[in-house]
Amino acid sequence: MDTVNVAELVERLGSDEDAVRKMAVFKLQSNIGDPSFADIFMTEGGLTRLRYLTLHASGNTLAYSLTSFARLLEVDKGWECVDQELVERIVELIVTHPLVNILRGAMSILVSIVSHPHAGSRASEADLFGFRALKPAIAIYPQFLEMLVSRLSSADHALCANALQLINSLMRDSITFDSEAEWPKFIQKLQDLGVIRAVYVLMQDSALQDLAHPLLEFQSLTKVLLRKWRDIPLNQETPEHRRALKGIYVASNPAKGGVDEAAENSDDSRRSKRHHPDKWRRLGFESESPAAEFSEVGFLGMMDLADYVRSHQDEFQKILLEQSTKPARQRCPIARASLAVTSILYEHFEVDKSEMDDSKNYMMLESRSNFDKLFKPLLLHWTRLHVAGLQAFFRLWKATTAETEDLDKLVELVRILIESVVGGAGRTKDVQDVEEELASFEYHRLRELQMELLELTYEDAWGQHLRQVREELHHEALQFVKEQRIRCLLQGAWFSLESHSKSDSGPASRSTASHQYVQLSHNRRYLHFGDFDSVGDRAPELDALPEKIDLSIVSSVVSNISTSPDHSSSSTVKTAPRQASTKITIHGYAPSSSEHSKSHGHTRTGSKSTQKEVVLLTLRPASHSVASEWLDGLLMLLNQQPITAETTKLIDLVGNYGLKIRLLNVRFDDATFAGEAPPVPVREGLDEDYYYDVFGGA
Known part of the structure; x- marks a missing residue:
């Protein structure tokens, strides 16, 4: 600052010659980020001239002016010059201007304007800041959001970063300050424009360094959205919720499912309920009051179920038709399975993790080796993972000939499946490969993995006791095999x-x-x-x-x-x-x-x-x-x-089965045991009131 004459610099900003103005604003952009320089600059009347250049200049003069104004706002100064005219000019530049150096500065200015309520005190004219400040300009240039999302595929990483920063700012402000009816529409519009796919591609890119911070913030905002949807309780009095539930029911094709469709279309809901005692149970709910069953996953669970029903309607109807021919206890509970998969994904991605924890992750971005740990691109494909997880549940239900009482066991298997496949997927693994792996994962391999995880869990919790149990079971197995060999x-x-x-x-x-x-x-x-x-x-x-x-x-x-x-x-x-x-x-x-x-x-x-x-x-x-x-x-x-080796293998087999029986308390007909289930002994006068003491004290 000592080498710059601020008064002279301000005077040059108002020169009639463009070359003089360009050199002055070029020098300004490298100094304006110093708060003390900015104070003197504003005292000398430079702010008015900088605003004029921002509104009317072109070429490099405009680019340097935008960068200077953006840096001035970053040090929380110059807000008095922010008005609708300025915002409309910046939005126009983003929509119509092709030059990268101009677009960068313009987006940086909008990031500061949109984020201002979260950075410091609010101005008296609240409509000048936050997402609401952009809405009048976006009404004039409706292609603004589309152009913004398209910049995410730019070859210039700095421009991508600026565009994503602006998208993040718009999302955060909308989620925080818009009404419950408005912010979901804005998020849906961004998704329709392809923001998810664009960010997903950027997360998988090898050159993440320039984009790491805005990408991590987008990932954090995705969790904020999921939390917000989960925290909305399902209320059948809310028109949107009622429509979602009705959409699921209508998609089930109730006429083919054995339900009187004419009665359902009746305006008298009480009459409808009398005609359909199993209206919601048929879809896999536990009762005829489905709203109560969304208590854990809220509207997020409703969205996931509705998305599956809408995108896989033929499969949904086919499963319901197949299930209708089976006894009630053997029918796959589609709705409860969907809610369970939503809950599993929610826990897997640690959606409830606080933003305080996410802020710690920014410190880890200094090392490229942490990128694969921090970035979870698959989180962005939540809906596809939910569908794949739900279809895996259906496959496992059929493969195990499960019944209603086995629901919790099936849920646990799907949890292990998702932890293994989704949790084991690297940052660059494509979501389609993950879907295929979820669809082809064999049941017996999954059960083996379950046993390994169960033993590890008990090893952590009961280390010494579990080792003692293993030693006891090994000794018992050795004695068992010894007797078998001697009997030969x-x-x-x-x-x-x-x-x-x-x-x-x-x-x-x-x-x-x-x-x-x-x-x-x-x-x-x-x-x-x-x-x-x-x-x-x-x-x-x-x-x-x-x-x-x-x-x-x-x-x-x-x-x-x-x-x-x-x-x-x-x-x-x-x-x-x-x-x-x-x-x-x-x-x-x-x-x-x-x-x-x-x-x-x-x-x-x-x-x-x-x-x-x-x-x-x-x-x-x-x-x-x-x-x-x-x-x-x-x-x-x-x-x-x-x-x-044959005897050693037999001893290990007997000992391991003994451990599994103690840990799981499995039935003899459980799939853990290979082959046919052993026959139940029959003796005259023996009823079903008996039990086996398999390993003495087990």
């Missing part, structure tokens, strides 16, 4: 013999035998076996097996079958390299002649260190499944850990 040994099994195995298979002579039958004794202390020429139709009796091994002398079990990674290094198990045929070899300490003569194989008295380890028995299982059962059965019988 108790049942007995056939094994093949090979001619070269004679020396490896114990003391019995096997010159002609081709098969071997092995069975665990009932007291689980001996392994009985015998060789046979062929596999008989019936398993031999235990007494018919001539040989037996006292399990107390078994030292180790060797196998070449695959083992689980966690147990492959067990010191008590020798795992040989993979061979052509599966083989299990039981090693033990050879009994002395005196001990061998004792009946029932009583325990030896000698030291194991002095005894020789020999092969007691070799088994050749016919399949991998039998090999897993016998190898792990033998190991667990000897109080050792199972080692095959």
